[in-house]
Amino acid sequence: MLREGDARIPSGCAISGIFSKAGKRMSGEAIIKSIAVMHERSNGLGGGFAAYGIYPAYKELYALHIFYDNTGAKKECEEFLERHFDIVNLSKIPTRKVKEVTDEPLIWRYFVAPLPTKLAESQLDEREFTVQCVFRINTRITGAYVFSSGKDMGVFKAVGYPEDIGRFYRLEEYEGYCFTAHGRYPTNTPGWWGGAHPFALLDYSVIHNGEISSYDANRRAIEMHGYKCSLQTDTEVITYIIDYLHRKHGLTYKEIASVIAAPFWQTIGRMEPAERAEHEYLRIMFAAQLITGPFSIIVGFAGGLLALNDRLKLRSMVVGEKGDMCYVASEEAAIRVIEPDLDAVWAPSGGQLVMFRLHGGDE
Amino acid sequence: MPVNYIHPDYEVIRNPDRCVACRACERQCANGVHEYLPDAGKLVCDDALCVNCHRCVTLCPTRALKIVRSGNTYKENVNWSGETINELYRQAGSGGVLLSGMGTPKPYPVYFDKILLNASQVTNPSIDPLREPMETKVFLGAKPRTVARGKDGRLQNNLPPQLSLSMPVMFSAMSYGSISYNAHESLARAAEALGVLYNTGEGGLHEDFYRYGKNTIVQVASGRFGVHPQYLNSGAAIEIKMGQGAKPGIGGHLPGAKIIGDISRTRMIPEGSDAISPAPHHDIYSIEDLRQLVYSLKEATDYRKPVIVKIAAVHNVAAIASGIARSGADVIAIDGFRGGTGAAPTRIRDNVGIPIELALAGVDKRLRDEGIRDNVSIVAGGSIRSSADIIKAAALGADCVYIGTAALLALGCHLCRSCHAGKCNWGIATQMPELVKRLNPDIGYMRLVNLLTAWRHEIKEMMGGMGINSIEALRGNRLMLRGVGLNEKELEILGIKHAGE
Incomplete structure (x- = not known):
């Protein structure tokens, strides 16, 4: 059986996200309850969570979550980390035994800061330095896989149903202002925990339901800019595109939405001149980052959450709001189960950006 | 007149039952293949002048004409094909470089014919172009490395000229x-x-x-x-x-x-x-x-x-x-x-x-490997x-x-x-x-x-x-x-x- 990354595996999925604009910290209970409602949308072959605001004590440090196949890989990876980072804290990620979740790798967490000397030597900024180290580990150290690398956030994922995975990782013991969850329905058995979602790079985490038809065009374009698509999944390439457009080009999330789910030319033709010029520019400049085919994605990032459908809306996605609380899910039921009394519930149209940010956040 | 070694590749076949001797073929052929014999009241043709362009065939009002490969063959020889022999005769006669028009007719591989396309089934939907927008518009030209913004923070058009x-x-x-x-x-x-x-x-x-x-x-x-x-x-x-x-x-x-x-x-x-x-x-x-x-x-x-x-x-x-x-x-x-x-x-x-x-696959890959694919369109x-x-x-x-x-x-x-x-x-x-x-x-x-x-x-x-x-x-x-x-x-x-x- 080929491992994830050695073959391209299409998947259907369930996604859900909860965000508190007030920055109210909540436990992981609710998100587990939400994703569990959509049990039928996954098939037990992958699930996971991203949580933001969960490491306030270490919020200036990169939290690396790493899977190891064996202690040899751990040793080699830790040597690499010691050469490049100041490791402030390290521990096993706490888990509990759940009979539905088996074959777990070694799962470790490191709070790190780049070594100033190494950083200066590399001539990179801190974030790019960290990204390159993550790529280095994931492509060069066999049996080691960094699956979370942001500050004050973390990804927790595995093979299994998402509700079981939530219990496995004791998610109810974490408190954060934003949670996202993913249940996967892959069309064959990858059986590797690294292939589960969310997929994350720095503080960007992406969960995605769909199968994008532009995959190889997007992959080959993004690989030209130094990214390595080692998993061959849509979610991975979408994450890199968002990182590339946001971090490297400084596009706003609104502009990013206009690139990856670009309005049709006929729509652009009806816009006011200034707006039209801007959209034309984005489509020409970033033609290779246009994503076609069905997708609904929820992107978590430091201080915010965004949701976006493909331009034809070929996947279901519903948004709910209640006071400062915001919800996004594949199905309305997954929102109602945690907040039956919503102020508003609506389905964003294709290509329509939905974005929530902490009060006082920019944009 | 010296002996022409070459037998014509094609024969113009005229169906006498259909031909009404309207002489359209004669008028249409700039190569002078067809000739009307007034005494005999019929048309004849010189196959050697025919280039097989089908002008006469297409315009013949009674569809009396067709052009077929000449059945004449040299003694079979895999190494020395009839075409090779004819070309050699032609050069021996003229002392000149052989000239041709249009692309090569030789049986080199056509890779396009050995490549098949994909289609969606189940996991993602195919899209019906009769119901949904389907965009074929393209722009050709170099793409800059970075975006530019004005003082107001809005994107500025820094694109070189595009087609x-x-x-x-x-x-x-x-x-x-x-x-x-x-x-x-x-x-x-x-x-x-x-x-x-x-x-x-x-x-x-x-x-x-x-x-x-x-x-x-x-x-x-x-x-x-x-x-x-x-x-x-x-x-x-x-x-x-x-x-x-x-x-x-x-x-x-x-x-x-x-x-x-x-x-x-x-x-x-x-x-x-x-x-x-x-x-x-x-x-x-x-x-x-x-x-x-x-x-x-x-x-x-x-x-x-x-x-x-x-x-x-x-x-x-x-x-x-x-x-x-x-x-x-x-x-x-x-x-x-x-x-x-x-x-x-x-x-x-x-x-x-x-x-x-x-060539295309090689160029596209090379430019991507070097990170310069966006410098140009192909x-x-x-x-x-x-x-x-x-x-x-x-x-x-x-x-x-x-x-x-x-x-x-x-x-x-x-x-x-x-x-x-x-x-x-x-x-x-x-x-x-x-x-x-x-x-x-x-x-x-x-x-x-x-x-x-x-x-x-x-x-x-x-x-x-x-x-x-x-x-x-x-x-x-x-x-x-x-x-x-x-x-x-x-x-x-x-x-x-x-x-x-």
């Missing part, structure tokens, strides 16, 4: 001189109606056609015929022709017999003088010289026109393209060795260069025959394709491969007024519009089947391709998997 096309197809370079005025008019009007571009070729631009400038690529070739500031500024883009797929490494030769009237005027050379394009540009002996010409042309046009550099697909095409992508060019056009020509030495046409599929030509070829070329990495032979076929060309003789019975590759007038530009342009309209429908259907609703999501999307009957090396070069993988 906008309604679909990823352009008519490739065919000079006025090598083809007729009416053929050029058909191409120019079709390009305008379709929202695409046609290419002047190296013979300058007839003053009547300046009005189609927005849809015109003006070419600058080694002979520099008809090149002047107004010409350069009249088109949407400028193409430097470094090479041609059908005859890499050599120049061109339009015989003085064709340099008459408007052609002489347009080319800015005396009537009756041969128009000889040197093999190299004599101001370009290296890549740094090319850079100077690119920037000379940009200076001459105020940096308002994209510059295309057209090269023939040769063995080290990827490295050459990489050099061009760093030379200031906005677009690279690659011409595969199956591409057409008005005239080429037969041996060169049939033996020099490489197929476009391999146009693939030689020979694109159908909408399926376009889809495959796009998925291999092309931004757009050039079609030449396909466009001429739409105008009536029957691929008799005798363009170099100048007696094209279809009014395309000729300057004889009585032949030129046979091509009616009102009909010719409509047939070109029809062809590309049909192709656009097919492109949309195939894209929709793959679940792709915008052509840019297909560009370089090699996972949409699978090879059949290709070996590992071929698959590796094309960057695709084998069917079943």
Whole structure:
């Protein structure tokens, strides 16, 4: 059986996200309850969570979550980390035994800061330095896989149903202002925990339901800019595109939405001149980052959450709001189960950006 | 008269029961194949003069004519084929270089025919182009490395000049001189109606056609015929022709017999003088010289026109393209060795260069490996025959394709491969007024519009089947391709998997 990354595996999925604009910290209970409602949308072959605001004590440090196949890989990876980072804290990620979740790798967490000397030597900024180290580990150290690398956030994922995975990782013991969850329905058995979602790079985490038809065009374009698509999944390439457009080009999330789910030319033709010029520019400049085919994605990032459908809306996605609380899910039921009394519930149209940010956040 | 060793390849068969001796065939054939014998009251023909262009067959009102392969054979010999023997006889008789028109007819592999396309099933939906927008619009030109913002924080347009096309197809370079005025008019009007571009070729631009400038690529070739500031500024883009797929490494030769009237005027050379394009540009002996010409042309046009550099697909095409992508060019056009020509030495046409599929895949990969793919757009030509070829070329990495032979076929060309003789019975590759007038530009342009309209429908259907609703999501999307009957090396070069993988 080929491992994830050695073959391209299409998947259907369930996604859900909860965000508190007030920055109210909540436990992981609710998100587990939400994703569990959509049990039928996954098939037990992958699930996971991203949580933001969960490491306030270490919020200036990169939290690396790493899977190891064996202690040899751990040793080699830790040597690499010691050469490049100041490791402030390290521990096993706490888990509990759940009979539905088996074959777990070694799962470790490191709070790190780049070594100033190494950083200066590399001539990179801190974030790019960290990204390159993550790529280095994931492509060069066999049996080691960094699956979370942001500050004050973390990804927790595995093979299994998402509700079981939530219990496995004791998610109810974490408190954060934003949670996202993913249940996967892959069309064959990858059986590797690294292939589960969310997929994350720095503080960007992406969960995605769909199968994008532009995959190889997007992959080959993004690989030209130094990214390595080692998993061959849509979610991975979408994450890199968002990182590339946001971090490297400084596009706003609104502009990013206009690139990856670009309005049709006929729509652009009806816009006011200034707006039209801007959209034309984005489509020409970033033609290779246009994503076609069905997708609904929820992107978590430091201080915010965004949701976006493909331009034809070929996947279901519903948004709910209640006071400062915001919800996004594949199905309305997954929102109602945690907040039956919503102020508003609506389905964003294709290509329509939905974005929530902490009060006082920019944009 | 010396003995002619060569028996005609084709026989003109006339059905006497159908022939009414209307003499249409006799009037239509510029090669003088048919002759009316008044005494006998019937038509006879000389097969040796026939080029098999089907003009008489098509216009015979009673369908009394057909042309078949001559049954005459030499003693069978795998090594010395009849064609090889005939060519040798011809050279022994003439002492000259063998000439041919159009692309090579030799049985080299056509990789497009060994590549199959994908379609959506279950896990993602196919998209119906009759119900949903399906975008075929493309832009050609360099993309800057970074975005620019004004003081107000809004994005600023920092794009170099771009060519906008309604679909990823352009008519490739065919000079006025090598083809007729009416053929050029058909191409120019079709390009305008379709929202695409046609290419002047190296013979300058007839003053009547300046009005189609927005849809015109003006070419600058080694002979520099008809090149002047107004010409350069009249088109949407400028193409430097470094090479041609059908005859890499050599120049061109339009015989003085064709340099008459408007052609002489347009080319800015005396009537009756041969128009000889040197093999190299004599101001370009290296890549740094090319850079100077690119920037000379940009200076001459105020940096308002994209510059295309057209090269023939040769063995080290990827490295050459990489050099061009760093030379200031906005677009690279690659011409595969199956591409057409008005005239080429037969041996060169049939033996020099490489197929476009391999060249395109190699160039696209090389430019990506070097991180400079966005410096240029890639146009693939030689020979694109159908909408399926376009889809495959796009998925291999092309931004757009050039079609030449396909466009001429739409105008009536029957691929008799005798363009170099100048007696094209279809009014395309000729300057004889009585032949030129046979091509009616009102009909010719409509047939070109029809062809590309049909192709656009097919492109949309195939894209929709793959679940792709915008052509840019297909560009370089090699996972949409699978090879059949290709070996590992071929698959590796094309960057695709084998069917079943």
